[in-house]
Amino acid sequence: METLLFDLDGTLYPLDNGYHIHVRQNMWRFMSDKLGIEEPEKVWRPLFQKYNQSAKGLRVGGGYEFDLEDFWTSVRAGAADFIKEAPPGVKSALEKLPQKDKYVFTNCNEVEAEEALALLGIRHHFKGVIGAKAMGETCKPDKAAFEGVLQSVGADPAKTVMFEDSFKNLVTATSLGMATVFVQSDTAREEGVGSVELDTVDAVVCDLSEEELRAKAPWLWVGDR
Structure with missing residues (x-):
């Protein structure tokens, strides 16, 4: 990857x-x-x-x-008032994941996404932020939004991983040949996601800590799903 x-x-x-x-x-x-x-x-x-x-x-x-x-x-x-510094486990994961090409891909506007990353203390781990302004009239989970991001960063979908708490976004990522990591949150409940749907993703984690990722998605380090 x-x-x-x-x-x-x-x-x-x-x-x-x-x-x-x-x-x-x-x-x-x-x-x-x-x-x-x-x-x-x-x-x-x-x-x-x-x-x-x-x-x-x-x-x-x-x-x-x-x-x-x-x-x-x-x-x-x-x-x-709400977003505080990311926990050590998340910072460690972002630092130790071997891939240098890390980006934030969000339906939020770039300016506000940048603010959130700064508050989390993790902005320096990412090459860039692709958000609402860059996507224009489209957004996740539209296929066009994913294709636009892949093109803009020069990424091969077969060598790209999407980390998401929205299952519908991972469906699109999977359709394009991307690897997927589902982060559990209340979004799954709102979307009505069950165990059957989650069988289609490559890994399910509670959070993005290094411990969780090494346990549930070791292929991120070795490059083979």
Whole structure:
């Protein structure tokens, strides 16, 4: 394996730190205050489930117009109150994984993703961050989003690993010939993922600690799944 792609939320840090809920509350406030949407949670949920990114869902599915930078700044505000330095095990894994080509591939906007990585103290481990701005009108799990990222970083999908807490994103990665590591989080529950689905991924881990990865995905070090 030569290239490693990491999701951000729920993968490089756990969702149970409270930021996940905080972001959703920010979003519903943005929808109410700036878009005049009554019962924003009820409007947001089906759009997110269909389009897999809140901004895309509101714009494409809901027909709402708004400034994207304002949206991301408002919705992702307050990260420092929740995202703390990554645990030693995660830092050790990122340092000791032999692949030099490590990237963050997220549906979040790049600026806010960079802030989160800085708060985690792990930004220096990644060559770059590919997020909402770079993907434009597409996002994970769209095949076009994955193909665009692979092309932009010059990666061979057969030699690329995707780390994700969203199973639907790993389905696309698998279809392109990528290896997959599923990071368990509340996202699996929301997506209704069970043991049958997880049999299709290459490894299932509780977190991205070096101990977990060496135990569940030793092929990351030896290069053979």
